[in-house]
Amino acid sequence: MFDVTTDTFAVLNGTTSNTEFNGTDTTWKDANTAGCTYWVCNVIVVIIGVVGNSMVLLLMGDVKFVSFSYPVYLRFLAVSDSVVLIMLCVRETTRRFQSTYLIGTNLQVCALSKFVKDTVTLLSPWLVVGLTVDRFFCVVFPMKRGRICTRTKATIACSCLTILSVLTMFPLLGGAKILVESEVCFVKDTFVVYFTFIRLILTASLPCLLILVFNIVIGIHIQRSVTFRKRFTSTSSGSRENKQDRSLRPLMLISILAFVTLLPLSIVESCALILLATNSDIKVLKIIAELWSPFNILNLVNFGQNFYILMSSSANYRDIMKRKLRCIKIRKQHERTRVARISMNVQAPAYCTRNTTV
Incomplete structure (x- = not known):
């Protein structure tokens, strides 16, 4: 069961059992523990992602990047994404082997683990937004690049995003509960609407929208610049500028693929919540539940793909x-x-x- 859906069951039913949605709860539980294949894919994606994030830290520590701002975002992302991958892997592993006795029986561990996981899950997409905005200023306002896109300001931006994520999720430290029957860690019923808003709007929908809008503007501006250079500049100058355009491609790919990998799971979860709120047929929910596992794997890819995007898109x-x-x-x-x-x-x-x- 993923957190949003199971918590929504609690708020709709007013309890964790003894309601008409009890069978649906079992459906989602079966969907999330679909078998060994799903767990193996989960572990493989996590291992590849953590290795890639470690390589990002090594790569961005090179002296060539000391004067640029975007390595700051990539290093923050590497740490945040690694924490997301590790914690989600631990969660799926404990559920797969039914070893939730530590998290599922200790309220303090339950609250802390949920707080950390949800904080970094919220932080990661907003770091991608920060990276996209940084590239937006570099492309659209190149004359102000040296004043706006600095390492100091990038560090301040990433630190502020981290603090805001912590403050946003801070209520969860006192808003967790344990279902004794199943030894599963949830949020309390009073926090379900708040948590659902954060998960669907702040963690997925709004970052995806901002990433899409800024990248469209960046793409339009680059295309206009290329057209202008072809008309009014020499071949050598145009070639030099084209190299600068190519240097932006890996960073644009990172933000675009983050949008692609975040959006499907957000749509599935949103549809599930709407169907639950409208008391729709359980068969429809079951169909949506079957899509959750592959979309969740795709969502995990977002947290471990940056290094491989950089390597595949740039010889430098x-x-x-x-x-x-x-x-x-x-x-x-x-x-x-x-x-x-x-x-x-x-x-x-x-x-x-x-x-x-x-």
Whole structure:
């Protein structure tokens, strides 16, 4: 059972059992524990995503990015997305193997785990919005880029988004409850409407809308710039500007694919809530429930795709990553040689040393 639907059952029924929707509750439970295939896919996506996010931290730590603002958003995203993936994997694993005794019996652990999971789930899409807005200013207002798109302001923006996410989810620390019969962690009935609004509007619908609008404006502005350069600039100048346009593509892909992966699950959950609120036929809910597992896997992809988008869409990022991995390998060899006290003097190449200047 995913949180929004199960909590909505509570608010519609006024209790967690003994109502006409009790059979629907079982339907959603069966849909979410569809079997070994769903759990294996979940674990694979989480492992690949966490590895990719770790690589983003390594990649964005390169000295070449020291003067840019977007690496700040990508590093915040890497940490936030990794926490989302790990916590969702733990949740699905405990449900799959019916080992919810810790979270499902301890109210403090239940409240804390729910608070952390929902906070980072809310934070991640808004960090993508922040990255999209940052690129919007760079493209639409290039003359103000040096003043607006700075690392300091990007850090402040990410920190403010983190604080707002924490404050938004803070009521959940005192708004959790445990269903003793099933050992499942829910929110209290009084918080269901509040939590549902956050999940469907603030976590999915509104970020998706903002990402879509800003990317449309960015795309239109880039196309107009390309048309203008073809008419009034030389070939060499146009080629140089086209390189700048290509450098934006990976970052635009990150925000666009975030929109693509977030939207389907949001639509499914919204439809489920509408059907529940209107007391619709259980068979219709069952059909929607069958879509939840694949859409949830697609939603998980959003939290682990950034590194692979960067690698597949930019040769520059691939070259930097190869150099970083080569340097790590050389440093390890040098460290083993030094510890073993071998007389051979192995030194890392000059490009492997960390510079403090651009």
